[in-house]
Amino acid sequence: MRIDIISIFPEYFAPLDVSLIGKARERGILDISLHQLRDWTHDVHRTVDDSPYGGGPGMVMKPEPWGEAIDAVTAAGAGEPRLVVPTPSGRPFTQELAMEYAAEPWLAFACGRYEGIDARVIDEYRGRMRVDEVGIGDYVLAGGEVAVLVMVEAVGRLLPGVLGNELSATDDSFAPGTMRNLLEGPVYTKPPEWRGRRVPEILLSGHHGKIARWRRDEALRRTLSNRPELAAGLDDESLDKRDREVLSERGADA
Ligand code: ADE
Numbered sequence: 001m002r003i004d005i006i007s008i009f010p011e012y013f014a015p016l017d018v019s020l021i022g023k024a025r026e027r028g029i030l031d032i033s034l035h036q037l038r039d040w041t042h043d044v045h046r047t048v049d050d051s052p053y054g055g056g057p058g059m060v061m062k063p064e065p066w067g068e069a070i071d072a073v074t075a076a077g078a079g080e081p082r083l084v085v086p087t088p089s090g091r092p093f094t095q096e097l098a099m100e101y102a103a104e105p106w107l108a109f110a111c112g113r114y115e116g117i118d119a120r121v122i123d124e125y126r127g128r129m130r131v132d133e134v135g136i137g138d139y140v141l142a143g144g145e146v147a148v149l150v151m152v153e154a155v156g157r158l159l160p161g162v163l164g165n166e167l168s169a170t171d172d173s174f175a176p177g178t179m180r181n182l183l184e185g186p187v188y189t190k191p192p193e194w195r196g197r198r199v200p201e202i203l204l205s206g207h208h209g210k211i212a213r214w215r216r217d218e219a220l221r222r223t224l225s226n227r228p229e230l231a232a233g234l235d236d237e238s239l240d241k242r243d244r245e246v247l248s249e250r251g252a253d254a
Contacts, residue, residue, distance in 0.1 A: 086144030090133035095174035111144035185218025
């Protein structure tokens with residue numbers, strides 16, 4: 001997969017050299033290029049922002065450098081990328097969207113700072129390619145860079161050959177299938193007893209069916225406790241009798 005990232009702080013992306021994503025890049029699974037937006041300015045101050053029309057606090061990113069940058073980056077490839085613009089006003093980034101992005105051959109990320117990018121930039125490229133404004137949560141960051149780190153990591157780990165164990169992603173929280181709309185429950189490793197605390201005996205039993213059932217019980221309990229709105233949205237079709245019992249233990253009407 002090819003990924004282009006345009007930002008006024010390319011140095012923010014140093015973590016993409018490390019660990020899982022760093023290795024995926026070394027192995028050629030991920031081809032990530034960073035671009036300095038200011039390289040497409042033409043004044044001595046390399047200006048990328050200006051005051052907002054209509055007044056108000058803060059500054060807005062000027063359209064001209066963004067237009068030149070996106071034109072240049074997208075011209076250097078076959079076809080068009082899917083353009084992702086991180087913003088707290090965007091559609092929510094979810095595991096489902098991460099999976100959709102993992103199936104794309106080419107993503108381009110445009111990191112805004114300040115109050116955002118002049119809206120005409122998005123309108124311009126919507127006519128040419130798929131453009132998504134995407135938010136990673138209901139809070140405001142200082143810019144899109146950290147949001148892009150989050151998205152690249154979530155997408156990158158889904159690419160074939162990136163995770164050591166191909167099955168690791170299938171039982172993630174939120175993964176489609178049995179973990180759809182469920183949080184993963186607790187996990188344990190050796191030793192079997194630590195500071196007087198035993199690992200749940202069922203996990204040492206070797207009984208795969210019972211272990212799977214216990215894990216599902218724990219996933220349901222954790223979802224109910226930490227994300228009651230997710231638990232309330234679990235559709236009846238996907239719940240069996242035992243699921244309903246576990247959900248009703250804590251007073252949910254499943
Ligand atoms: N830029 C600033 N805050 C953001 C958020 N929550 N998600 C995506 N981009 C952002």
